[in-house]
Amino acid sequence: MQGYDAVVVGSGHNALITAAYLARAGWGVLVLEGNDRPGGLVRTDELTLPGFRHDNFSAAHPLFVAGPAYADLRAELDLEYLNTRYPTGVSLPGGRSSVVSTDLDENIVEFNRLSPGDGDSLAELFQEFGPAIETVFALCSADLTAPSSAVAIQSLMHTSDGGFSDFAHMFTLSARALLQQRFRSPELHAMLAPWATHLGRAVDDANSGTWTVLVLAAITMAGMPIPRGGSEELVKALVKLIERHGGRVQCGQWVKQVLVKDGHAVGVRTADDEVVPVRRAVVASVNPDQLYLKLLDHGHGVTPPALRKQAKDYRYGLGAFQVHLALSGPARFHDERLMHAGQPHLTGGLNAISRATNEALRGLLPVEPTISWDTPSTLDPSRCPPGRAVARLQMLEVPTAVSGDAADRIPVGSDGWTEDVKNAFADRVIDEAAKHVPGLHDIILDRYLISPRELAAFNPNCGPGDPFGGSHDLAQSYLFSPLPGQPSHRTVVPNLYMVGAATWPGHGISGGSGYIVAQELMD
Incomplete structure (x- = not known):
């Protein structure tokens, strides 16, 4: 050649x-x-039925749209992004819910609604760490071993008199610790904590708090953009x-x-x-x-x-499990705003997120998995036939090598992610989602499942089935x-x-x- x-x-x-x-x-x-x-x-x-176009793995591109590569190449890319006012949100048992907006002032009002003072804490957080957040975003497009990066890291972590900065302290915090320090609302804890998991970090891991703040800043600025067509x-x-x-x-x-x-x-x-x-x-x-x-x-x-x-x-870290659904019509939430949210989470709360992670780390199927829900057809009708909808339910707290079920209801053998195990776990996921989406079972036309086993077979970079490489x-x-x-x-x-x-x-x-x-x- x-x-x-x-x-x-x-x-x-x-x-x-x-x-x-x-x-x-x-x-x-x-x-x-x-x-x-x-x-x-x-x-x-088209994973399920003809005309239903599903994003097999990754879906939204907020970090790309906000980054320098898109700014440089945009004029030459035959590509259209669609965006939403609400990049994320949360649905909790009992009909409790919230959303994050791309408008900071709107978020301050919403957070104060959830718990008086939480919106003010959000404003203080961004005011306090705004310059540091900008520096970190710049470092995300830089070689960390470069001399200029060393100078930027030094400015982030130290004060002018040689002590450690407030950012250095925040850098060490887990998502749980940071969220509980800054906000009182359980709804806020549940809404923001799962984003640490999207970045390959557990909510109780040191340093996961930093990335929770960075994601919140990124989606407030960039939303949850998806390409038209997939x-x-x-x-x-x-x-x-x-x-x-x-x-x-x-x-x-x-x-x-x-x-x-x-x-x-x-x-x-x-x-x-x-x-x-x-x-x-x-x-x-x-x-x-x-x-x-x-x-x-x-x-x-x-x-x-x-x-x-x-x-x-x-x-390698934990795996991912996805349930792709072809729906006969739009899914309905108790909170209508969630129908227009990019990637809301359906969860029992912060402790449920932590528990599911712990169960997965021990090789078990979680009893109450945290569900990342997105329906791109709301923004992009080209993803499905008229009047229909597509949805993706993604779980990032699952073991790559499953050895048992934390609920002791799904038989798991030495073969791990078999078709029987996949289908039984998918049933659990859909049952959990239906607690937040009334009538979900009635509108499902077809489903397609992706487990860590399929990830490992498809891409060597996933190792045993870790989507984060x-x-x-x-x-x-x-x-x-x-x-x-x-x-x-x-x-x-x-x-x-x-x-x-x-x-x-x-x-x-x-x-x-x-x-x-x-x-x-x-x-």
């Missing part, structure tokens, strides 16, 4: 963003993807941009080896033993265990022993990601770079790592 300036291994959105920048800059770029379509976990299919429209738009500038995206081509000569990455070898020479860079959208244990060494000792051990110790607790985040011995997107092999969920700023549709690597390569 002919040589290229850059070969990108994998085609997740970060990989495509790097490829798009390089192609625009005149590089010869080839993207190699093992699956039948590009996009990784950004995919839209999440995969982002992928299609990026591929068109790459090809328009002379790049290529080739599917059905797994890469089995990164080729190294004289200590530098010089190409890749595909699964069918085709060699692709590279002149300037290999960009690998893979996790460090795959890169350092599978793609690199091949008996040649390229990876230092200490880094190889770290790659072996790379940890690895644990994101403190020991595997920030300058410890992707590995303590490689705290940046540059690998130990010159000309070889990493992007994707395992690298800073982590998982989610942000485009952060793709942007960071592109800027470094073009510098």
Whole structure:
């Protein structure tokens, strides 16, 4: 095969963003993807019935829309985003509910309604940490090992007299601790706490409080935007941009080896033993265990022993379970605002969220799973036939390897996520959701289930079924990601770079790592 300036291994959105920048800059770029379509976990299919288009995995793109990659590429992307006034909300037992608005003043009024003083606390929180939040968002598009990042981190964590800042204290707090410090309303605790889970952190983990605040700030500013036509429209738009500038995206081509000569990455070898020479860079959208244990060494000792051990110790987190529904009509909540919310949660409250996480960590199906609910057809009628609706119920507190049921009602054998286990757990999820959505059972036309087993089979970056591509607790985040011995997107092999969920700023549709690597390569 002919040589290229850059070969990108994998085609997740970060990989495509790097490829798009390089192609625009005149590089010869080839993207190699093992699956039948590009996009990784950004995919839209008719999973249930004809005409019902479901986002298989990721759905909304607030971090991408608010980030620099979208600002740079927007004019060349054939892509339309639809947004909502209420990015999130919560439904609790007994008809209690709330929503977050894209209007801060409206949120202050709503939070004060829930508990007098909570709205004022919200205003104080944003006033107190507003500059720090802006700095963190800027760092999400920067190499944390760069000197400028070190200066920014120093300003975040320390005061002018050398002491620790208020942000440094907040940085250590769990979501539970921060929310209980700042707000009295149980509805607020339940509405905001699950967002730590969306970022791969448990509500009782140290540092999860910081990300709860960051998500609240992000969705207040950016809402919960979704692409018209489905999440995969982002992928299609990026591929068109790459090809328009002379790049290529080739599917059905797994890469089995990164080729190294004289200590530098010089190409890749595909699964069918085709060699692709590279002149300037290999960009690998893979996790460090795959890169350092599978793609690199091949008996040649390229990876230092200490880094190889770290790659072996790379940890994955909890799994994800999704119930995709084709509905005969719109779902109705007790609180009409939730019908228009982007991704509200249905939950028993903060302690229920914590309990479900603990059960999942012990390998058990949760008794009362926290349900992230979204119905994109409310904003985008093109997702389904007229008068119908699609819904996704997502649970992020499930084990990748299930060994039992916390309620002791679902038989679980050594085979784990079997069809029987999946269907029984889906029944539980729908029964729980029906407590918040009256008449839900009556409007379900069909359903499609995705468990950690399907995630693992679809994408190697999910490991055993972790949608976030690895644990994101403190020991595997920030300058410890992707590995303590490689705290940046540059690998130990010159000309070889990493992007994707395992690298800073982590998982989610942000485009952060793709942007960071592109800027470094073009510098």
